[in-house]
Amino acid sequence: MLAEITAEGRRQLARDGAAALSLRSVARELDMVSSGIYRYVESRDALLTLLIIAGYDRLGSALERAGADEGTPRERWRATCGALRAWARANPHEYALLYGSPVPGYAAPPDTIDPATRVYAALAAPLRDAPAPADRPALSGALATDGERIADGLGLTLPPAQGVALLGAWATLFGLVSLELFGHTHNVVTDHDAFFAHHVDALARGLGL
Amino acid sequence: MLAEITAEGRRQLARDGAAALSLRSVARELDMVSSGIYRYVESRDALLTLLIIAGYDRLGSALERAGADEGTPRERWRATCGALRAWARANPHEYALLYGSPVPGYAAPPDTIDPATRVYAALAAPLRDAPAPADRPALSGALATDGERIADGLGLTLPPAQGVALLGAWATLFGLVSLELFGHTHNVVTDHDAFFAHHVDALARGLGL
DNA sequence: CACTGTCAAGAGCACTGCTCACGCTTCTGT
DNA sequence: ACAGAAGCGTGAGCAGTGCTCTTGACAGTG
Numbered sequence: 001m002l003a004e005i006t007a008e009g010r011r012q013l014a015r016d017g018a019a020a021l022s023l024r025s026v027a028r029e030l031d032m033v034s035s036g037i038y039r040y041v042e043s044r045d046a047l048l049t050l051l052i053i054a055g056y057d058r059l060g061s062a063l064e065r066a067g068a069d070e071g072t073p074r075e076r077w078r079a080t081c082g083a084l085r086a087w088a089r090a091n092p093h094e095y096a097l098l099y100g101s102p103v104p105g106y107a108a109p110p111d112t113i114d115p116a117t118r119v120y121a122a123l124a125a126p127l128r129d130a131p132a133p134a135d136r137p138a139l140s141g142a143l144a145t146d147g148e149r150i151a152d153g154l155g156l157t158l159p160p161a162q163g164v165a166l167l168g169a170w171a172t173l174f175g176l177v178s179l180e181l182f183g184h185t186h187n188v189v190t191d192h193d194a195f196f197a198h199h200v201d202a203l204a205r206g207l208g209l
Numbered sequence: 210m211l212a213e214i215t216a217e218g219r220r221q222l223a224r225d226g227a228a229a230l231s232l233r234s235v236a237r238e239l240d241m242v243s244s245g246i247y248r249y250v251e252s253r254d255a256l257l258t259l260l261i262i263a264g265y266d267r268l269g270s271a272l273e274r275a276g277a278d279e280g281t282p283r284e285r286w287r288a289t290c291g292a293l294r295a296w297a298r299a300n301p302h303e304y305a306l307l308y309g310s311p312v313p314g315y316a317a318p319p320d321t322i323d324p325a326t327r328v329y330a331a332l333a334a335p336l337r338d339a340p341a342p343a344d345r346p347a348l349s350g351a352l353a354t355d356g357e358r359i360a361d362g363l364g365l366t367l368p369p370a371q372g373v374a375l376l377g378a379w380a381t382l383f384g385l386v387s388l389e390l391f392g393h394t395h396n397v398v399t400d401h402d403a404f405f406a407h408h409v410d411a412l413a414r415g416l417g418l
Numbered sequence: 419c420a421c422t423g424t425c426a427a428g429a430g431c432a433c434t435g436c437t438c439a440c441g442c443t444t445c446t447g448t
Numbered sequence: 449a450c451a452g453a454a455g456c457g458t459g460a461g462c463a464g465t466g467c468t469c470t471t472g473a474c475a476g477t478g
Contacts, residue, residue, distance in 0.1 A: 018310075019228070022434060035437080036457050044435065101227075101309025102391055113396065142400035143407060150397055167397070168381065168408045175384025176377070182311055187322065188359055188376070191351035198352060199377045231465060244468080245426050253466065 002040050004030060006050050010094075013051055017093045023047065048097070049109050055094045056115030062087050063122035073130040074209040080123055081173060081200045088177045095181060099174055117153060123173070124154045124166060126209060132162040133208035139164065162207070169203045211249050213239060215259050219303075222260055226302045232256065257306070258318050264303045265324030271296050272331035282339040283418040289332055290382060290409045297386045304390060308383055326362060332382070333363045333375060335418060341371040342417035348373065371416070378412045 008026045023044050024034045041047045066083030067076045088095040098116075102108070108116070139147060139161050147160025150167055158166070176199055179185050180192055189195050217235045232253050233243045250256045275292030276285045297304040307325075311317070317325070348356060348369050356369025359376055367375070385408055388394050389401055398404050 023436090024434065033458055034435090035459080038436070039456065096310030099310075099387075099391070099393070101305030108392055116393070139407075140403070143403045146398050146400060146404065149399075153397060164404065164407065167394070167404075168385070168411065171384030171388055171408070172377065172381040173384070174388065175380030175382070178308075178387065179380055179383065182308070183317055184308070184325070185376070188362060189355050190358075191355060194349070194352050195355065195373065195376075198348075198373065199380070202377065232467090233465065242427050243466090244428075247467070248425070 002050075005037065005040055005047070006054060009047050009051055010054060013093050013097065014091065018048065018051075018097045021047070049112065051094075052097060052108075052112050053115050055091075055098050056112065056119055058091075058094075059084075059087050059098065060115060060118035060122055063119060064125075067122055067125050072209075073126045073128075074204045077126040077204050077207075077209050078197075078200055080126060081196075081203075084123070084173065085177050085180075085196055088181055092181055095177070099178060100182075120170065121154050123170060124156060127158065127162070127166065127207065128156060130207075130209050132159050136161040136165070165207060169207060172199065172203055211259075214246065214249055214256070215263060218256050218260055219263060222302050222306065223300065224302075227257065227260075227306045230256070258321065260303075261306060261317075261321050262324050264300075264307050265321065265328055267300075267303075268293070268296050268307065269324060269327035269331055272328060273334075276331055276334050281418075282335045282337075283413050286335040286413050286416075286418050287406075287409055289335060290405075290412075293332070293382065294386050294389075294405055297390055301390055304386070308387060309391070329379065330363050332379060333365060336367065336371070336375065336416065337365060339416075339418050341368050345370040345374070374416060378416060381408065381412055 005026060008029050009021060012021050012026060012029075021044075023037045023041070026047075027034045027037045030037075041050070063080050063083050067080040069076065069079055071079070136159070138144075143164060144160045147158075147163035150163035151158040151160070176196055180189070180196070185192070185195075214235060217238050218230060221230050221235060221238075230253075232246045232250070235256075236243045236246045239246075250259065272289050272292050276289040278285065278288055280288070345368070347353075352373060353369045356367075356372035359372035360367040360369070385405055389398070389405070394401070394404075
């Protein structure tokens with residue numbers, strides 16, 4: 001039953017976006033009276049959380065699939081990044097729900113952080129077999145420990161500088177996808193494929209892939 | 210009158226976020242009956258558009274102020290980027306409205322693109338007096354013309370490769386700010402100041418500043 | 419004076435999230 | 449086998465929303 005609710009929720013999310021998702025309409029679609037939904041899902045926000053978790057899971061597995069192919073680390077990086085963009089373009093509302101604006105002041109429910117790190121882990125996987133570039137400057141205090149924490153959280157052994165470089169690469173990646181998806185580059189970039197590929201390669205070089 | 214409406218709208222936006230903004234409540238606050246608002250603003254979306262324009266303008270002028278200080282191009286780049294992050298942290302809901310998720314499929318009303326490019330122009334200003342790095346590979350077809358378009362749109366004369374590098378830097382910038390603001394790095398980064406400054410410097414190096 | 423246009427009021431429609439008291443059904447313990 | 453309990457769905461209802469439409473007050477102009 002709860003599965004049916006999230007499935008219907010996902011359909012409405014994909015069609016009309018998160019703002020238009022209403023508990024009443026999923027109840028209607030499930031031939032249930034509106035109040036009946038509340039036996040299964042506590043509130044609208046709870047349904048959104050469910051959908052966020054499902055979204056991270058689907059995106060994570062898509063990235064894992066894309067990165068599982070044989071190839072050099074750089075090829076796997078390219079494939080993973082390409083899969084991220086492809087998924088975002090295929091599921092814009094879901095992407096917006098995951099990486100767009102939450103209500104600021106909003107604390108992600110703890111249930112979401114595991115699926116969320118799954119996505120990051122998939123993006124980090126190509127680094128596992130590649131040596132970090134040696135010419136990086138050493139890091140100062142807090143940044144160094146943050147870099148270690150990043151690597152630790154992913155279960156990778158990376159130099160701290162590589163960890164913070166990786167997080168920066170993610171920022172670029174999500175920035176690129178968001179700018180494109182949210183229409184901020186419509187008047188400027190014509191060949192989004194080439195543009196994205198260009199920067200993905202630049203990131204790969206920066207990470208030593 | 211319209212100014213009062215947007216002012217009240219901005220107050221509610223800042224306090225409760227875009228999702229909670231309602232025409233009825235700004236009408237209430239202005240001692241007006243709900244339907245009276247519709248004489249001045251066509252719909253809720255129209256008010257949002259007004260607020261978006263106001264937001265771009267405020268952010269743009271904040272960046273212009275920050276970048277106007279004397280100094281080397283790199284110092285001005287640092288100041289501008291810092292101002293972007295500071296503004297976002299001070300006005301999270303407004304930032305989310307500008308650069309978070311719009312309803313995908315949403316086409317920004319034409320009135321918003323001028324104020325929006327004002328922000329980009331302010332971010333590009335430090336490049337005006339700095340020579341582009343010479344060691345960049347040449348660009349192929351569509352990317353090259355896109356790079357020209359970017360420079361043209363900003364009124365700068367830049368090599369195409371510098372234009373696309375600049376757009377990539379923006380993606381990183383907005384990615385960094387968004388990840389931080391939307392809570393995606395809460396469990397990972399402790400010293401957000403240092404982290405941001407580190408990557409801003411890396412971007413500066415990449416742009417030849 | 420009469421006319422016209424601007425403004426606000428108020429009622430009303432359709433929708434939302436959410437609560438609560440009520441029955442029905444099915445499963446379980448004695 | 450029967451009573452109780454638990455799970456499940458119903459319907460009414462509250463407060464709030466966006467938005468529309470008709471009505472009425474007030475001014476400025478011929």
